[in-house]
Amino acid sequence: MAETGGGGANFAAGGRYPYYYGPEGRLVLVDSALEAVNRGSTTIGIKTPAFALLASHIKPVRPLIDPAEKIFVVDGHVGATGSGYIGDILQLIDELRLEAQKHRLNFESPIDVGSLAKHLGSFLHNYTVYTVRPQAASVIIAGVDQTGVQLYQVDPSGTFFRGSGFAIGKSSDIALDVIQREYSADMSIEQAAALSNKGIEKALGERPVVEIGVVSAKDGRRFQKLP
């Protein structure tokens, strides 16, 4: 048989889409991207009816190198963070910022968070359709819109979830466990920040440097990074 180029496991079995699907019918490239996300820095999103908070672990770097920024302002009322390859995260953040400003141009109003998550989902989904490298980044989006405080997680597959607590990156299952156990809808921003710190600390087994961003339903409704 002639060489047709790097096929997946199914190719030998006469599968129709050798590039995409693995033997168990999973998208191998997407699985690999998710694996890369699971090695990224531990990142958390917490939402209550009053506010949404994003927290991301800043990996220690060499003394002369400044650590990378991990919490991003997307628009005045929306912020986002991610885990995975920082280059991919940056691209996705820019895509979100672009979409937010497009909405302002088209409708003269701030975009709702759900539309942003949906847009990022379809943007990422595109990378699962062609033989390209899926973006190795999961993103958590926090914001306030007409329907209140919103928190979304978007994965490399294009899947997105709405919820009150998310954790992605290294040992995220442990961090999410901590959040799930101690989450309460009436906690304060300080308590949520402490909880996210605890979650990341539990996951990594050390006292972490964490960057935090918050948006609340009251006073200004603007996403701001905490000092």
Added chain:
Amino acid sequence: MTTIVGIKTKEGVVLGSDKRASKGFFIGSKITQKIAKVDDTLAVAIAGQLSDAEYLIKVAKAERKLIELRRGFSLTTKESARLIANLAYSGLKNYQPYFVELLVAGVDQEGGHIYAADMSGAITSEDFASSGSGSPIAYGVLESMYHKEITNEQAQAVATKAVAAAMERDPGSGNGIEVLAIPNVLATVEVKK
């Protein structure tokens, strides 16, 4: 030609129009519909080229429905006006302008709104507005009879009066009056909660 008026009230918005469509010095139609309902919360009154206006409204209607399905709640009146204004502006800049002056009237969570949109792509928010050849006459009535506390019922009477006055003296307007009132259902629902 045409006279259209729009009035913002404390209960919603009211639109009024005449029914004459002119073809130069000829009356092309005596039963023209110049108030187009986009849905239960938005309507547009048309002055200018009817075909252009109909097209803009059709696009706005489709876009509004699409956005509502996608994000789960509908466009505000301002968002709808901006959408129409952007279409008008891109038409202007492509040397194929939409020859229209529209009054975009609607209700949303913030209450009733009147926006005046024209072929230049500009939109202005107004308490009351009029457009078309009869508008200088209609404005005379609106200026003297509008007040902030006006109800939908009172505004319907004012709109009727304004269009009637224009029809008396403007040869481009006539053949009857149409009035549409949109009650502020969304804001009252919000208050009840």
